[in-house]
Amino acid sequence: MKVSGICFAALSAMFSFSAAAQNLNPTVEVSRQYRGTMSDLDKPSVEMAVPDSVMKFNLQFDYSVFDSPFKGAYEFRPFLMDMDIAPAWSGEKSFYLRAGAGFSLHPTLDFVWSPVRNDRFRLSVYADHRSYIGNYRSLGTDGLLPEAAIVPDGTHYSGHDLLSRAGVDGTFDWETGVLSFRAGYYGTAFKDTVLTRAYDGLDLNFGITSKQRIESHFVYDVNLGYRFAEDKGQLSWMMERGYLSEHDLNLDVSLGGSFGSGHIVLADFGLDYASYGGDVFGSSAGNVSVTPHYLFRNSRWDVDLGVRLAFLFRENHAPYYPPMNMTGGQVVYPDVKIGFSVIERYMDLYLTAGGGPDINKYSSMLDSGHHISVFYNRCGEGPLLDNTVERVSASFGLKGNIASRFSYDLSAGYRNFGNAPMSSVTMVSAAGDEPGFVPGIVYTPYQMFYTRLDMFWRSQDFKFGGRLMYQASDVSGRNAFAFTPSDFTGYLSAQYNWKRRIFAGVDCGFATSRHAQVRTSAGEAAGIGLEVPGYADLGVSFEYAFTRKFSFWLRGGNLLNSTIQYTPFHAQSGIYFTAGICLNL
Numbered sequence: 001m002k003v004s005g006i007c008f009a010a011l012s013a014m015f016s017f018s019a020a021a022q023n024l025n026p027t028v029e030v031s032r033q034y035r036g037t038m039s040d041l042d043k044p045s046v047e048m049a050v051p052d053s054v055m056k057f058n059l060q061f062d063y064s065v066f067d068s069p070f071k072g073a074y075e076f077r078p079f080l081m082d083m084d085i086a087p088a089w090s091g092e093k094s095f096y097l098r099a100g101a102g103f104s105l106h107p108t109l110d111f112v113w114s115p116v117r118n119d120r121f122r123l124s125v126y127a128d129h130r131s132y133i134g135n136y137r138s139l140g141t142d143g144l145l146p147e148a149a150i151v152p153d154g155t156h157y158s159g160h161d162l163l164s165r166a167g168v169d170g171t172f173d174w175e176t177g178v179l180s181f182r183a184g185y186y187g188t189a190f191k192d193t194v195l196t197r198a199y200d201g202l203d204l205n206f207g208i209t210s211k212q213r214i215e216s217h218f219v220y221d222v223n224l225g226y227r228f229a230e231d232k233g234q235l236s237w238m239m240e241r242g243y244l245s246e247h248d249l250n251l252d253v254s255l256g257g258s259f260g261s262g263h264i265v266l267a268d269f270g271l272d273y274a275s276y277g278g279d280v281f282g283s284s285a286g287n288v289s290v291t292p293h294y295l296f297r298n299s300r301w302d303v304d305l306g307v308r309l310a311f312l313f314r315e316n317h318a319p320y321y322p323p324m325n326m327t328g329g330q331v332v333y334p335d336v337k338i339g340f341s342v343i344e345r346y347m348d349l350y351l352t353a354g355g356g357p358d359i360n361k362y363s364s365m366l367d368s369g370h371h372i373s374v375f376y377n378r379c380g381e382g383p384l385l386d387n388t389v390e391r392v393s394a395s396f397g398l399k400g401n402i403a404s405r406f407s408y409d410l411s412a413g414y415r416n417f418g419n420a421p422m423s424s425v426t427m428v429s430a431a432g433d434e435p436g437f438v439p440g441i442v443y444t445p446y447q448m449f450y451t452r453l454d455m456f457w458r459s460q461d462f463k464f465g466g467r468l469m470y471q472a473s474d475v476s477g478r479n480a481f482a483f484t485p486s487d488f489t490g491y492l493s494a495q496y497n498w499k500r501r502i503f504a505g506v507d508c509g510f511a512t513s514r515h516a517q518v519r520t521s522a523g524e525a526a527g528i529g530l531e532v533p534g535y536a537d538l539g540v541s542f543e544y545a546f547t548r549k550f551s552f553w554l555r556g557g558n559l560l561n562s563t564i565q566y567t568p569f570h571a572q573s574g575i576y577f578t579a580g581i582c583l584n585l
Helices: 008-012 362-368
Strands: 097-103 108-117 122-137 158-175 178-193 196-210 218-234 242-260 263-278 284-299 301-316 332-343 347-358 386-404 406-428 438-458 464-473 488-499 502-511 514-520 525-532 533-546 552-557 574-582
Touching: 097 552, 158 552, 242 362, 263 362, 284 347, 301 347, 332 386, 406 525
Parallel strands: 406 514
Antiparallel strands: 097 108, 097 574, 108 122, 122 158, 158 178, 178 196, 196 218, 218 242, 242 263, 263 284, 284 301, 301 332, 332 347, 347 386, 386 406, 406 438, 438 464, 464 488, 488 502, 502 533, 514 525, 533 552, 552 574
């Protein structure tokens, strides 16, 4: 199934939900970056390759024949309120509100209001909020392997984890193109036994994209994003208060056109830049890339042959902190995607090859987990931020659908990293105190093989889908302090509706255990083996639609009362229930 290279539909449906209130996607996704591409083939990009996010292989499972709401089992989603399967907003309504709270306290809010909407121009105001306020689960002796001589504190502690976004966005549409813009606030606040965080950011985004089909016209796609943010509070057990300031700049430009039937030339240009300042260290890092492409398309073949040239640069002026972003890349990386239609519209074979560097912005680290501290690696060895370098990746797969009801994507692949951040744990202690355990990061090369299945079934009254993955890596042999990725991860979800009035669903995200050795603040082995246990996060959802504009919903999460550690030594709360209302006017 071919996707439009202009990605125009992604702009006009940024906050999409259906006209029927009882069948809404309860999350308003607001990304601070809009990335577009003019190629019908989804080019792979490099994201942070920590084990908590290793599910994200950037092989997008997104076809027009069905929705793809499934996320990685380790993707940071502290409040799983949006795991049911629902179509997106069609853009026909101008007011949407979904709000709720429960026990334990998980306040949630999604709001979109479009005061201006016509054939050419749309202006919307948006806000969304997810949070947890209450006690966090004690780990006791859980997680430590039998040879451990020291255990962490076994008492409960109170804290909070808040995520809020708000702003305005809009689009202006004309005959040959579309302009988009967004200005918004991004904030997260967090408190546990180690740190207290208040991260506030201002996001500005601008994009302009042509509408013409690339097969017969010159096309363009320009996207510019900027963020200024500050992270304030007690950012480490080593100090009372501190702060880190951050400037992020992202620019993506795509230009291209056709020079013959089925023959297309594209050129992608990218700039990713981050600059930091604060009480302890200052630095900057950037990545400039140029990717020329040749594309050939006919009724059965879809070929994209590209080469990515990436250049890393950095500047460090922090005398008391290990220099950051020191790892260099190899400059030349493949960027290839080949598809062959075995049965038109029903079955495709594909082959991909990619790679490239990423500067691992501080904001990206926080997106993966709110527990990251600017001082985590100060008690160990190495920098907090370093470049991810994916030397090469390759995958082979089969995707398609059966009678337009069951869709699937079965793939197997290989990834080779010259450097990548991985979760770890450091043991620290002050004079006269019992040792404590602080999550941290180590950087290491590693290789991985994986097999992955994405699937989705849809009928008039029933929907079922999910993602299953098996992965094998040599992380433990490369770095004993790095947590190994889970062998098996997945997420499954099902929903049944009765006469479009009563909706009932069940979902489950799961992962097997991870292992690592604890290191001391001197960077040596502490003689303690650590296991992050596997988990199964079972949830149920219910919604009753009084009218097409008003409904009541209820969700229960972590019903198996699993100890879920997305970040080592930070367990999620136990069983919770949240109830609320939904308005769609």
